[in-house]
Amino acid sequence: MSVAEAETYWTALEGLPRPTLQSLFSDPARLDTYATTLDLPGGAIRFDWSKTHLSLEVVALLGSVAAAMDVEGRRAALIEGEKINNTEGRAAEHTAERGIGKESSVEEAEALHARMAMLVDAIHDGALGEVKSLIHIGIGGSALGPALAIDALTRDGAKVAVHVVSNIDGCALEAAMKVCDPQTTLIALASKTFTTTETLTNAASAIEWLTESGVSDPYGRVIALTAAPEKAVEWGVDETRVLPFSETVGGRYSLWSSIGFPVAMAIGSAGFAEFLDGAAAIDRHFVDTDLADNLVVRAAFADLYYTQVRGCQTRAVFAYDERLALLPDYLQQLEMESNGKRVLADGTPLARASAPVTWGGVGTDAQHAVFQLLHQGTHLIPVDFLAVKVQGHDLDPVHHQILLSNCFAQGAALMAGKASDDGARAYPGDRPSATILCDDLNPATLGALIAFHEHRTFVSAAMLGINPFDQFGVELGKAIAKQIDAGGGEGFDASTESLLALAGIGG
Numbered sequence: 461m462s463v464a465e466a467e468t469y470w471t472a473l474e475g476l477p478r479p480t481l482q483s484l485f486s487d488p489a490r491l492d493t494y495a496t497t498l499d500l501p502g503g504a505i506r507f508d509w510s511k512t513h514l515s516l517e518v519v520a521l522l523g524s525v526a527a528a529m530d531v532e533g534r535r536a537a538l539i540e541g542e543k544i545n546n547t548e549g550r551a552a553e554h555t556a557e558r559g560i561g562k563e564s565s566v567e568e569a570e571a572l573h574a575r576m577a578m579l580v581d582a583i584h585d586g587a588l589g590e591v592k593s594l595i596h597i598g599i600g601g602s603a604l605g606p607a608l609a610i611d612a613l614t615r616d617g618a619k620v621a622v623h624v625v626s627n628i629d630g631c632a633l634e635a636a637m638k639v640c641d642p643q644t645t646l647i648a649l650a651s652k653t654f655t656t657t658e659t660l661t662n663a664a665s666a667i668e669w670l671t672e673s674g675v676s677d678p679y680g681r682v683i684a685l686t687a688a689p690e691k692a693v694e695w696g697v698d699e700t701r702v703l704p705f706s707e708t709v710g711g712r713y714s715l716w717s718s719i720g721f722p723v724a725m726a727i728g729s730a731g732f733a734e735f736l737d738g739a740a741a742i743d744r745h746f747v748d749t750d751l752a753d754n755l756v757v758r759a760a761f762a763d764l765y766y767t768q769v770r771g772c773q774t775r776a777v778f779a780y781d782e783r784l785a786l787l788p789d790y791l792q793q794l795e796m797e798s799n800g801k802r803v804l805a806d807g808t809p810l811a812r813a814s815a816p817v818t819w820g821g822v823g824t825d826a827q828h829a830v831f832q833l834l835h836q837g838t839h840l841i842p843v844d845f846l847a848v849k850v851q852g853h854d855l856d857p858v859h860h861q862i863l864l865s866n867c868f869a870q871g872a873a874l875m876a877g878k879a880s881d882d883g884a885r886a887y888p889g890d891r892p893s894a895t896i897l898c899d900d901l902n903p904a905t906l907g908a909l910i911a912f913h914e915h916r917t918f919v920s921a922a923m924l925g926i927n928p929f930d931q932f933g934v935e936l937g938k939a940i941a942k943q944i945d946a947g948g949g950e951g952f953d954a955s956t957e958s959l960l961a962l963a964g965i966g967g
């Protein structure tokens with residue numbers, strides 16, 4: 461890998477002419493070149509990157525960056541289970557959870573999945589008595605994935621009602637407690653490290669709630685999902701109710717492991733297996749396809765082109781499907797916690813921009829709130845639109861037709877713009893967007909969508925030379941909060957001291 465060599469290609473990219481999107485479309489082959497449909501287990505997905513500024517010249521130079529940074533080698537190292545998370549001395553083996561990776565890791569993941577499926581099936585069959593609801597307690601990667609998958613896949617009902625609780629703010633847990641009957645509720649405790657303050661504090665309150673409600677064996681109602689099983693047992697969870705996963709699966713990549721237990725509880729273990737299969741199909745595309753034809757790489761190329769060459773500081777994701785409303789939040793953690801880094805993997809400074817800020821929302825709501833800036837603001841913001849052909853409700857199909865027509869209209873409007881003598885009514889256009897259109901939304905296509913974004917994030921990291929699998933940036937604030945909670949809240953700046961005094965906390 462040669463950062464210096466890559467730098468020469470970045471410089472060349474900056475010097476390339478910048479044809480408008482509309483002029484790029486004068487090439488009749490453009491759509492075929494940059495929009496591709498992949499046939500996947502749950503139905504086809506269309507990946508349309510034609511309304512971005514990718515061109516043969518841009519792609520060729522980004523290909524040279526990829527070669528200089530040995531993206532192919534990094535991809536192989538990821539899949540072969542090498543310790544590519546060098547700062548923590550571990551591999552990053554989330555693909556092994558989907559059956560793609562080092563043989564021993566795949567076998568271990570299969571055995572753990574089989575154990576999880578047995579427990580899920582047994583609970584569904586009544587082994588723990590009547591179970592109507594599950595309160596899933598976790599935060600960050602231990603909550604965002606389950607929340608997304610359950611919201612996306614249970615609109616027609618769930619085998620067990622799952623309530624995901626993450627925030628330390630008691631309002632979050634209280635809201636779940638209010639709608640659950642303690643006698644028929646299980647608690648899933650999801651924490652890779654089993655040390656996270658928010659999760660353990662919420663867990664203690666959940667136990668208190670069960671105890672005060674007269675549940676005879678409150679700890680017996682808890683299932684722990686963790687890479688630190690010994691800590692869960694020490695905390696009080698029965699060994700038979702601990703579902704471990706490998707230390708080599710990162711928190712924000714852990715939905716595929718036992719962290720997916722609440723998803724399996726909601727949709728069944730067969731549905732969870734389909735979810736893994738959908739992700740594996742994207743793994744195979746990522747691993748088996750040349751970089752030049754690789755859809756994951758194409759997306760990462762566009763992302764990097766905008767941040768590194770056009771100076772874009774944010775990228776937006778709009779799900780034109782209510783079922784995917786939580787996807788922008790999920791991608792925000794995936795991309796910002798992975799690639800929001802200011803150093804290369806070897807600790808030397810990153811001389812370029814790190815990941816952009818990922819933000820977004822749901823269409824059409826966002827159109828009536830933030831799209832003004834996308835169309836006429838001074839920022840250039842690449843946008844991803846996600847939509848699903850088959851509607852997720854039983855109402856008049858007119859709802860879905862209007863939803864999709866709005867989605868496609870936005871991409872067209874951002875690109876074409878509209879001239880006017882009246883500045884306030886003029887749209888500059890030439891604003892890029894990509895569209896992902898799924899034939900259907902089901903466990904397999906959702907798995908594919910998430911895996912696509914995982915690998916997209918990985919390729920961006922590899923192109924820049926950063927380690928996407930650690931997250932030391934979150935530690936400092938946590939340590940200071942702990943210091944305050946331990947009564948050591950002194951010696952801060954005047955502002956912080958005064959806020960602590962006003963709130964009556966700290967030393």
Ligand code: F6P
Nearest residue numbers: 600601602651652653656711934
């Ligand atoms: O604070 C960040 C973080 O470590 C995330 O990376 C992780 O997903 C989350 O906290 C929760 O951690 P854990 O699963 O260990 O409780």
